[in-house]
Amino acid sequence: MLSTPDFTEITPTAEVRTSTHGNRAKCLQRLVRLDLPVPKTVALRFETVRAIAGGRMPDIRALLDVFGQGALLSVRSSSQMPDWGGPGTILNIGMNDEKATELAATHGQSAADALYVSFIRAYAVDVLRLDADPFEGPITPRLAKSAFEAEMDEPFPQDPCEQLAEVLKSMARAWEGTTARLLRQAQGAPADAGLGLVVQEMALGIGQGLSGSGVVQFASPETGEAQVTGRWLPQAQGRAALSETDAQFIVSDKRGKSLEDVAPEQVAALKSAGALMRQRLREEMQIEFTLMNGHLSILDAVRCPRSGRAEVAVAVALAEDGIITTDEALLRIPPFTLNQLLHRQVSPIAARDVLTRGIAASPGAATGKIVFSASAAQAMAAQGEPCILVRRETSPEDIRGMHAAQAVLTERGGMTSHAAVIARGLGLPCVTGATRLMLDSRKKTLTVPGRKIFHEGDVITVDGSTGDVLAGAAEMVEPALGGAFATLMDWADAARDIGIRANADTPEDAAMAQRFGVDGIGLCRTEHMFFDPARLTVMREMIFAENPSDRAAALDRLLPMQRADFIELFQMMQGQPVTIRLFDPPLHEFLPGDRDGIRALAEALDLPVSRVQSRIESLQEFNPMLGMRGVRLGVTVPEIYEMQARAIFEATIKASRKGAPVVPEIMIPLVSARREVELVKGRVDAIAAEVRSKTGQDFTYRLGVMVETPRAALRAGEIAEHSAFLSFGTNDLTQMTYGLSRDDAGRFMSAYVQQGVFPEDPFTQLDVDGVGELMHLGADRGRRARPDLIISICGEHAGQPSAIAFSRKAGFDYVSCSPFRVPVAKLAAAQLSIQDKNLPVDPKVSV
Template structure:
């Protein structure tokens, strides 16, 4: 049996892996290997990567390593030492290494890193002598103790910071770079004293032990809270992305003086997508200083003046990497005494607007195809392009308190909070917050996710705060020196003091900060987004697939769930039609509500019809508005769905008295009707088509209003395509009876107005019985629309109103892998849809099928709907652009 290979080498112009091995080496390891070997052959320090397989074994074995790994690592460490000409732990010329994480999917800052590993009390002296740079050696040792002590041994980061701040305060200095050799030695001594007090033992001096402790810490960080949170927030499937690799690489040093430095760059602007090199650089520093935002770096353009040769070299590498990977690259590099080294490259995180612009530009540059471009943007990223922006007039009138680095675009307005925990807590209370920090750390991920915006006093456009904010689409302003923290819960911004809870606004597009609430205006689909989505529409329109039941289906549309006031927005966002117009929403508006309430409390059919007659012209006006707005696109109008008790608010004596007064009836009548209408389980009660069976005049009035509105639109010479949908159908007999009643009303209107109106009449499929008898229902239906909210409830037996009490436990324990009310359950609900598709189309091969539940805007659910042969999905207007893209991606993935 062949020995399992766990470790892979890279360096000196060759490597055992390449970019195709992300699932084994992780993104970092795979890309380092690719950069090291031909055709790129870039200057990469040598090292080795311990595979993701080890991470899986590590957790399976109870945080222990598989047999033979220790020998394999020792073999590859010896190879690294030979390649670099130094030995780990050598007292006169020590090899120092970094130990870094790298999953197959980029998770910036979420897992751990240790730098300068291999230093101890003896080798630090050898390093100082060998480099003839005592300050560099002691600064490296100080950094190592702090990072290793925190990451590998669990000592609180703040305890190290307190010591260094105390030493700086004695001499009144602000920057770490101003510390003298003696001060660095003092800090190292104090660090070790504090470490012994915290851990009850001396700081580890054996470099081999240090290395294994660091490797274990990196593997352990796969399951740290921030990494778990990041995977949840970014829908990273742990069944696909199964762990992290660990890369051990020879250290090169950016903190060896004025000809050394470190930088992070993006081959295109990750905020805007503009095709220019956006990079930042720190002289005499290590990479963590840039990423952590501890110091605010300078723009890469400054390097062109200081070290033109290095600037030219890194600019050339930027172009080569982008051409090789056909994508925007995020790269880390270090300059050691005038020599450039590449430490990392990966496809860079970017905002939604930047992702769209890059995709469109790269197609124009013939770097990628349209289909490749359509797979480059996550559907949820499009939401960022549709977020409201600050009102132009209000923005011109507002006076900024400060201006700093525009790290992530967008308008953010909210109340100031100073910790991630406060942000989460206030968000739960429904408050909108701006997270204000000196700098953010990976542990702040949950607070950053819920914040309307992020403002930091230090750090640049490549800091942790900026990178994570861009990935989330959260507005961010970084490196704002005008932000001064006075005391707990107080901050001064541009000379004005603010306390926790005060409102500020930030503009992530310009970097400006305001001390006021600035109004916002809605966005529109235009420019690059319009071009991009037109490609998506083209792919969906031309799509052809065969359903599981063997039927051929052409095209895949995206419609909107909308009423009259939302229809224009749906139209602007590119909806092909209205897949669900909820008529009950219209009844909640006055004066219709009063007339409808009078109808509900009516004691006789005649009285009910009289009150419905008052509603008829009002409903007709609503329907006319939406049909006209959609300019010939189809409009599917669902007849009344909810139970009548939702319209009678009489839970308390005060509410009953107010309603009685409003309707001009006795309190006794209100209480009587409320008692009659009250149900133990209204979701499965007297609602939808059941109302039409007991009170046919309700649906008859609605159908008449639809017919008259359509006739009016037709008379004006305008196009129309109106469809009528019946909810809550469980048996063909319900639909048959209601269809006959509706057709009789339509015939009556045609006779009166001299029109020849025809309407498609379809059924919602919301219950397992409806799916199981879809062949019988199809005999009386022109189309099916799956109400997946109720279909999920009735298939699972979960109440959507109550399932929150247990769903988190189900997800945490992996009893369910997805929340079934957010993403369609393929194994249960999906089977019901497939059954209805097969049975329905066995009767009518051209039966039109779609969904109109909340799932219609979920990318994974859209992919399933395409696979099952549905003709369309319908979602809220603001999800339409994302659904247009998700639908196209489903088509492209199905081809592959």
């Protein structure tokens, strides 16, 4: 073994480390330790490669002496992490006139010529960066050398030392280039990340006997199931087998020729090598190999590329086989990978005709016909036709249309706009902020600049995982919620140490939440129950009522509807907590905004159009999100909250008769002052006493506050005196802390993030410094006043791993997120708990 400060021959005992020589070098040493047939290899340290980039070369002659006279070599990059990339591989270094003559005698003239031309082309184009055109086409070595001399004004170099030195310099300098540095930093690499290089003796893959190259793996890249996949190309080098149209299968296949048909022993050896790597490297590996005159060489092995579904299946299978622990399996899955299992996705091999790109607001993908209104979506759904609801922005009026649609696309909005929040709750793909779209709802057209005009009924595909809007119908991959996914969720539940609830507004939402195994409902937004057409008219009658008694009469008609909703919800979540937020939005959201809607409402209420128009105008506000909504309605129009409290308590009594007692949690929205809580609590308690007296039944309930205003966080100590729980609504809390509209911030947020004003979009990632400080203050002050106070997050941030980390550290009891974010939240919570045990993260090898 030869070892110098600059390079080291890879042997079982050599000092080779990932931190000094890179991932590939270390992996090759592991393969050597497993006694696999790896060609002789030398590893160059990060420091050596940096020195080469700066002009100081190692002893090239000494390096070549490791391989002996006349050896052909390859050079591959070896970055510390595989995702950080690196320059492409250069093959057949050392090829010259003398070696070509020698190979012609042993391998035939055509093979020798092919190897020589291939190296001249790679050396000229990839190493010296010459124009590729003179070296294209079926040319001979003589013509290739002539083209090289014409470009360089010097003969093609014959000295292997010179060839290898130029290759090393080219790769070292490419790594230091600006483009390469930015690309790897985008993958999480530090600015000063080093590059190692490995110099390996060529296993040619070209010969008169059975020769060629291939790539094989033993788990399906799509599903993760045990399956031999890969390609093999006779008389070839490198990874050409992956792309050549005449490449063959590895194992016998009725679709065409295979390596196993002619070399069953070599395929058996590959299978044995794969099984050994799986057991000892504790991972499914992809093997790059060559055969030369029937002799197998393993050139490299990398973690096999795979989809999110395969990622989960492989990790679970390794744990079930006892190769890794369940904790390690959980740590190997990036939480957001689960989105690929929970939703339909555009197939990774599908053609993508991208019309425009917006904000990826809710994951998954769907294809359907364009519709421009909620009523059109419902009509389309009634005919069994999938549709995409396209709106400038959605409002609560669009809820039914969103239920009917397969996906939602909006011109405006961001990650926490109405469309995004509701779509995530429904599990609908959603793209918001597609500002390049020109929507004309009156003409029912959608124009994409530079493309055709789309009309209602035209088919598009919305990819909420990437933000892409595609023309036509794209090929899809279906979700997978059983098998390995279910097992992983069981392990996550056993490992996590914080509660995970779901935001659920309907029984359908609750059913989905139960499917994912939640700890209860952390937010039920009751206003969404009022947009059913049968209820909307009654709701509008209540809004138009002139006095409390008329309002109460209209609310009496809504009471049984609300009660039925809550009975169904409580029965579905029997024995688990359900937090119901009292009515929150401004009243004008329930009123029509167009002439046809106003005329229809006037007819329904038997009122003059002018009076309806006047009433609607009187309810308009300059800034409705900061106006007459939430607890302010509960204080000034108390009949609404009284009706809801009565419906909750009557439903509690009825639902408790058939199972475990229901303990509802009633949440007051948009609180800013203790007195608001006192007023609402007094009325809710009075309704509870009235229901107990009337029914003769006792029940328990909790009353708490949704902390959405900075003042509520700052005054949490006095608010907690009247509250059993505080739940931070981080959507509005972020909006009010920053003074930003979450629906409009998308117009400039990317520029702010790019220029470093904000590290991340605060509506996407919880701002732990600003908003988080308010939450810390609120939690600390609240618990000082009431030590048993339950504290949680119920805003859209709650499904984010960073917000869960914040909540655990702050001692919160649970987080509550959209049902389809529950698995992501569970996995993130489990990983954080495991990491707190100081276990090593992803210890993949035992050799």
